[in-house]
Structures are given as C-alpha cells and as structure tokens.
Amino acid sequence: MIRVVLPFHLRNLARVDGEVSLEVPGPATIGTLLDTLEAQYPALRGTIRDHHTLKRRPFLRFFACKADWSLEPPETSLPEAVTKGTEPFLIVGAMAGG
C-alpha cells in the first residue's frame, strides 16, 4: 500500500483523516498514483492536476524521501520506500510567503 499525505483542505474535501492508503495497480508512478487517488476520491479531481491538461497545479508540490518530485514527469517511477509504504508521498500546499 502506498501512503499519501494530503494537505488540510484536500483532506476535508475528500473527507478523510490522516493519511490515505492506496493500492496502485501496475507500475507505480507519479501519474498512476494520482489516477488512483482521484478514482478513490473523485472530489479531488481537478484540485491537484488541471482537469484538461493534467498538469500539476502550480502552488502544489510533491515530496517523498526528503526530495522534491514536483517537476518530474508523471511517468516517473516512485521510489521503493514509497511503493513499500515505509515512506509517505506528500502532496503539499506551497508556502504563501509574506
């Protein structure tokens, strides 16, 4: 199972507490993880990736294993620690600054 940590507002929208566990079919990539997440929680469609282009929203970041995966293409394989569930995949709202 892959563990996904959502930001506060998306947890509310998906109506979940804490982490989300996903069984990602086939090769686990950033793209298939997001496909599975949106299939399980349809209210999240369009909130992480643009509906039309499937591009990551600019003020969201993807972190895992102390690295920033935000700029990697969707077909990028997830690290083994994430696919084995020892490390979570974090979807993070970018800092507002100020």
Place this chain on the structure above:
Amino acid sequence: MSKVRVLVGTKKGAFILTADGKRQNWKITGPHFAGWEMYHLKGSPVDPNRIYASQTSGWFGQVIQRSDDGGKTWNTPDGAPPPTPGEFPKGESNKFVYEGDVGKHLWYDGTPHPWEFKRIWHIEPSTTDSDTAYAGAEDAALFKTTDGGKTWKELSGLRQAKSQLWQPGAGGMAVHTILLDPKNEQRIYVAISAGGCFRTDDGGKTWKPITKGLKSPYELPDPDAEVGHCVHRIALHPSKPDVLFMQKHWDVLRSDNAGDQWNEVSGNLPTDFGFPIDVNFNEPETIYVVPITSDSLHYPPEGKLRVYRSKTGGNDWEPLTKGLPQKDCYVNVLRDAMAVDQLDTCGIYFGTTGGQVYGSPDGGNTWNTLARDLPAVYSVEVQTLP
C-alpha cells in the same frame, strides 16, 4: 411566519444567517468550507433547499458545492466513487472547459492571450428548474448545467460577441452578473468587468453587446466603444424585466428597453463610483447603491458608510445612514455583496470588505449589524422562506 436566510460568501469561508420575518434576531452558522474563498452562494427559486456554491482557491482551483437541505450539509455534485469497481469516476462538477478553439482576448500588454479558466464568480440558478443553473467564469465565459451541477457546458456564443477586444482590468475579466428574465426564458443578460454588458434572446446561442449610451472617457480610448466598458453590476425587478439598472465603474445608469439604450441617472449622488446596485422587491422604481469615493480610493466618501436610495428609479437620491457607521469607516462593498428579501417591507442586506453584514428590515430606513467580524465579504444573497 416567513423566515429569511442570508447566504454570505467570504474570503475565508461561507456563513449562513437566519432570522424570522421580524429580522431582528439573527443566528449565524459557519464557517462552511473554512479557509476557502467563497465567491458566491445562491439558492434555487424553485427549491430553496437547493443551494449552489462556488468554492475556490489559488492552490486547489475551483470546486462546486451543492446543498439539498438548505445549507446544513454539502456535497460536490457527482463526487461519489462510481458504483462499478474499475469504472473511472466522472467527478466533473468542477470541470469548466471552454468550447472548441479556446480563442484569444487582449492581454494587459495589448497582445492576444488565450482564455484561461480561473474561477467561478457567480452562480445563477434557473427560475424554473432546480437542476439548471448558470455560472459566470473568469476568464469571462458563461457555463450552464442541466444536471444539478454534475457537468457544465459553455454557452460559447457569448465569446463570439467581439471577445477578441475584451481586455482584463486590474480585477480580472469575469462574468460577474447573470440576470434571467423571469418572463422570457430565452432572454439572459450578463455583465463582464472590463468587457461590458450583453444580452441573448435565444437562450444563450447568440449574444449582442448592449452598451449604447455608456460612456467611459477615463477607461477606454473610445468612450463610446461597443465593448470594453467596466460594468460593475446590473439589476432588474422581476415584474419589469425590460428595465435595467447599472452601476458602472463610474456612472449609475438605467435602460427602459432591455439594454438597447442606457441613460445616466447618477443625479445628486456624492460620487457615482461604486459596485453593487439592487432593486426593492416591492417597489420596482426604488433602487439602492453604495457610493465609493473613486476608482483610486475604494472606501466611502468622508469615512461615512451610506447607502443611497432613489425612489424614482434614479436621479433623485437620499442617503440612508441610521445604524451605519458615520465616521472612520474605510471598507468597500463588492459588486455581489448586496441583496434584497421578498417580505412585505423589503429587507436590504449588504456585506463589507471589513467583514460586517448589515441588514435593514424596512427598506433602508434603519440598519442593524447582523455580523461584525467575518472575513472580507465577497457576496450576499437572500432567500425568503415560508
């Protein structure tokens, strides 16, 4: 006894204010959707328990919410997982895609710029079917749902009305006002900031600018241009839908022929800059505006928050001050932040960027503070319930 429900959209959530027909004691619930920008909430005239809401965020984009129990509980339409395992969910209630070739409008630097969906500013439920509603978008476009908000389709004819000449102002370029003619389902009016005012007479297939008589010498190189006027808000009374009232960037105007010709009725207003305009439910010629100092100073003149009322459909205006702050008040009242109820003595309501919601149970003669410390108010709508 009748009840009143006031739907308040703010910068950090939505609030619902309720009172009985006396409109003296108010109960506030919320924040609903805490932390989100709530641009607009509006109930269906057909089924008051059905309320549509536009929830938006710079981080997470657009979400449409719907309540079927008067605002107690909310759901994203079509947001449930599909019943058949393996089937990909539709989840399209927040999918707003421009029809066909997306086209281009003028950008700030004068170059053509492709349309980009940003958010929904206003949702206008149908007067005849609770599953049908219209949504005004930034970048300016009009969308329609006929399935209770599960899916939205653009009425792309609007963007055939010289949209290549529309150009965003500092506040963006959005369809912020949608008026449905209660006597003619085929007729719809929309207003677009920095785009102008438009009308369809065929249910949204074709549109034409209705700007004759508008003059914008400080905003446009051609003051009489057909498109590009910064219309802030338009309003009509349901008994006289051919009579329109407009608060433009500068100037208050009226049209007596469905927008074919506009005439200025600013009269003795202390300033004719402002955002909202609305019509008394019982008196079709009684209208309300909130004068704001200028386009550079978005607060009331002299620090005095005054609603101005005209009982003659414009030109002759009187200040309404009883119960409103008359010193040190430097808030703004945004375009969608005023509404009226439908009781025998019409109630008037408005919200401020300072988080106050004011209400008058007597057509504006006296005002009460319904809420004092909310986040900045974006929108106010009122439902009159049996």
